[in-house]
Amino acid sequence: MVQLPRRQRKIQYSEGQLPPEEPEPEFLAPLENMTVTQGRHVSFTCVVNHLGSYKVAWIKSDSKAILAIHDHMVTHNPRLAVTHNGHNTWKLHVSNVQKNDSGTYMCQINTDPMRSQMGTLGVLIPPDILDDEASDTDNAAPEGGSVFLRCQATGVPEPAVLWRREDSRNIVFRHDGGREKLSAKTFDGETLLLSSIQRADMGAYLCIASNGVPPSVSKRFIVQVHFHPLIKVSNQLVAAPVTSDVLLECYVEASPKAMNSWYRDTDSLLTAGAALVAGEKLMEGSKYEMEETPLSDYALLMKLTIRSLEKRDFGRYMCASVNALGKVEGDVRLQELHLAPKTTAPAPARHDKARKKPSAHDKPRKKKKKKGERGREEEGDGSSAEEDGDEGDSSAAAGGGGGANGNGGAGGGGGAAWFAPHTTIMPASGSARPPWVTMLDGAASSTGGGGGGAGSGGGGGAGGVAAGSSLPWRVAAAALGAWALARQRRRL
Structure with a gap:
């Protein structure tokens, strides 16, 4: 304990008087223990009653250094200060607390014997990781080798150290040459x-x-594993038509980082079991577009886009990867894809609207013949009473009209026709179907006989044979022709 000099007192007493007793100084409250984080501020408070002419001093016990006496600083530490409220309270202030400020502090009164009280200051220090140049640089090994990582940390209290992978994958621990392995998300300890x-x-x-x-x-910590390059080609045969664009791809693994290139029309020259690239090295430009897409720390995808394919572009292409440990290549064959010529499918037949029945004004007027001319026509040998029907379209022909004479001569010969489905056929005159009749689904081929002749006041006959689908309108047409002929004769 540091002893302060006792004050010297001169006391004069008169005869027969006893000196009065002075009250002794006393502490009203204990000195508190303090714990703060490094960089904060802290204060110790010392409350003393009946101090009188005595003095209060602040002392750091572990170093036995006097910091202050009463309101005067003894130490030259700018972070320390002392204050007095003018009554019975003294304070010691420590600003921007550091690790070396921790320890025991004493508030002492220079009585005989000395009176004092003590309080401790604890300083909490956040963790800090020490720099280790070896750990920063020596983190690479060949595949199958070992990597040792060390992480030393300081702080108060002593920090705990935990390891994990940045990508959140498991840390793999292998033993017995890799035959046994364990994995974990985290690992505790300063070394890995x-x-x-x-x-x-x-x-x-x-x-x-x-x-x-x-x-x-x-x-x-970055861990590097070095190995020979590896190339995988998923599509070794690619086909594309002329004038199109095509994409060729190669998957590459390499560490340390490799130099990657594309070649065309190459030949493999085998030397000591290793293939050497021979051919034209492709360069980036309007014809070729090259891209590398990273997939992981050691894998990437090589891409080659060939624009506007020509005949000369077809052939063999090679992707090559080279690093300090070796070289590897992959083949892709590009061949022409012949496309079948485009054909236009026939348009579906459309339904024509049914034609309206012609009115009396729409019917063509026939020229009236003289009586003598009509007689000569009727006496002919089976000539037609009406003109033969006009031909329809290119796919149909109507049968001719029947003849007539006084003795009921035989009718004219029939006709044949083919019809496309859903098509309206314009009828020929005579025995062709009326224009308001519309053929529906199916194609029909028919033959029909002409109307028979009739005598005076007698009716003619009609007949017909249908091939494929029955066409009753032909029979009706023949009967209509015979009826018209008989009506004309009655007028005569």
Whole structure:
């Protein structure tokens, strides 16, 4: 305990008087223990009654250094200060608390014996990770080798260290040459050993230190695994027509990073079991577009787009990948795709609207013949009483009209026709069907006999044979012709 000099007192007493007793100084409250985070501010309070002419001093016990006496600073630390409220309270202030400020502080009165009380200051320090140059640089190994990572952290209280992968995948631990393995999301400890390492173990690993004092801190370690390049071609044969654009692709794995190229019309030259690329190296331009799409830390997709294919563009293409550990190639064959000529499908037949029955004004007027001319015509040998029907369209022909004479001569010969479905056929005159009749579904072929002649006042006969679908309108047409002929004769 630091001893302060006792004050010297001169007391004069008169004869027969006893000196009065002075009350001794006393502490009214204990000195509190304080715990603060590094960088904060803290104050110790010392309350003393009946101090009188005594003095209050502040002392750091572990170093036995006098910090202040009464309201005067002894130490030259700018972060320390002392205050007095003018009555019975003294305070020691510590600003921007640091680790070396932790320890025991004493409020002391220079009585005989000395009176004092003590309080401790605890400083909480957030975690901090120490720099380790070896861990920062030596994080690469060949496939099948080992990588050792170390993460040292300090803080108060002592921080805990946890490892995890940045991409949230499991950390894989292999033993016995890789024959046994375990995996976990996290691993506790300052060191992490990855043995029998594989390319899938590549990536970023995080070391996280925490001790309950914010903030937690982390450090990023990049693990590299080196191996010979690998190429996979999913579509080794690609076909495309002339004038089109085509896309060729190669999947590549390599570490360290490889140089990737495309070649066309190449030949493989085998030297000591390794293929060497021979051919024209393709360059980026209007004809060729090249792109590399990263898939992981060690894998990517090579893409080659060939624009406006010509005959000379067809052939063999190669994708090549080269790094410090080796070289590999992949083949893609591009061949012409012959497209069948385009044909136009026939348009479906449409339904024509049924024609209206012609009126009396629409019927063609026949020229009236003289009586002598009619007689000569009737006496003919089977000549037609009416003109033969006109031909319809290119796909139909109507039968001719029947003849007539005084003795009932035989009728004219029949005709044949084919009709497309849903088509309205314009009838020929005579025995052709009336214009208001519309053929519906199906195609029909028919033959019909002409109307028979009739004598004076007698009716003619009609007959017909239908092939395919029955066409009763032909029979009706023949009968109509015979009826018209008989009516004309009655007028005569």
